[in-house]
C-alpha cells in the first residue's frame with residue numbers, strides 16, 4: 001500500500017505514495033479536518049480546487065450526530081458528504097478522553113456520556129472498528145488511550161498497556177473492503193514507553209503507524225522529542241502519521257524527522273478569527289492596516305481568495321460578519337497548507353529539502369499563541 005520513493009540524504013524526510021481504495025495520495029501530505037463530515041465552511045469542489053487529496057473525519061462526532069444508523073442507510077461517509085476521494089477516520093478515542101463526560105475505563109472499552117445530551121454510550125475496540133467499517137473510510141485508526149499530558153508515570157504506563165491490548169483487538173475486527181488500519185503509538189514524553197508501544201504495535205502488524213499523544217498541552221520541544229523517541233521504531237516501508245499537528249513551521253520540522261501525514265484544525269479554526277497563514281507567519285486580516293490594503297491575503301498565492309479579493313474587502317466582510325470572509329480565509333489557509341506539502345515533496349524529490357527547511361525556519365515567524373497551542377484571538 002505504501003511505496004517509499006525516496007529518503008532525503010540530509011534529513012529523515014521521505015517521499016512516498018499511499019494507495020487507498022479511493023485513490024493514491026502523495027506523501028508528505030496534509031489532511032484538512034472535516035470533523036462533522038464537512039471541512040468547516042468549504043465544499044468538496046473548493047477542497048479539490050485547492051489541491052486536497054484526502055480529508056479526515058471524526059468517528060465520535062458522527063456517532064453522536066447523525067448516528068451510525070443514518071450513516072449506514074446513506075451508504076457510508078463518501079456518499080453522504082459527496083467526497084469520492086480518500087478519507088481517514090479517527091477511532092473516537094481522543095474525543096472520548098477529551099470531550100465526553102463521566103467516563104469509566106474498563107478492559108473492554110470506555111463507558112461515557114455524550115458531551116451533548118448526556119446519553120450513555122460505550123466505545124471499545126469492537127465498536128470503534130465497527131463504526132469505521134460503517135463509515136467506510138479508506139484509513140481507520142485503532143482505539144487508543146490518550147492520557148492527559150499531566151499524567152503520572154503509572155497512568156502513562158497503564159495507558160500504553162491498554163493501547164496495545166485494544167490495538168490487538170482492533171486488528172482482529174472486520175473492516176470495510178480494502179480499508180487500511182493504522183496503529184497509534186502512545187507513551188507521552190517517555191522514551192521507554194514510546195519504544196515499548198511502537199515495538200508491540202509493529203509486531204501486531206498494521207498498514208501504517210500514527211504518533212498519538214502529541215499536541216495535548218505539552219511544549220513544542222516536548223512534542224518534537226516524543227516524535228524523535230518513536231520514529232526509529234517504525235518500519236521504513238510504511239506510512240507515519242503525526243496526529244493533530246501542527247503549525248506550518250512544525251510540519252516542516254516533523255517532515256525532517258520522518259513523518260509523512262498530518263492533520264490539523266488550525267487552518268479553518270484561525271480563519272474563524274480572521275487570521276491567515278502565510279509563508280512568513282500569521283496575518284490578522286482584521287488589523288487596521290488592512291483597511292485600505294488592495295493586495296491579496298498573501299502576495300503570490302494562487303488560491304481563489306487571493307486571485308479574487310483584497311485584504312480591504314475581506315476585512316470589511318469580517319467587520320459586517322459576512323460568512324464569505326470565513327470561507328475565503330479558510331480557502332486560503334487550507335491552500336497554504338496543501339501547497340506547502342507540494343513544495344516539500346518537490347524539494348525532497350530535488351534533494352533540496354534541507355535548504356528549504358533552513359530557509360523556512362528563517363523566514364517564518366511563529367505565532368507565540370500557536371506555539372503554545374492556544375487559540376489566536378488577535379495578532
Ligand SMILES: [Zn+2]
Nearest residue numbers: 301303306332
Ligand atoms: Zn491565498
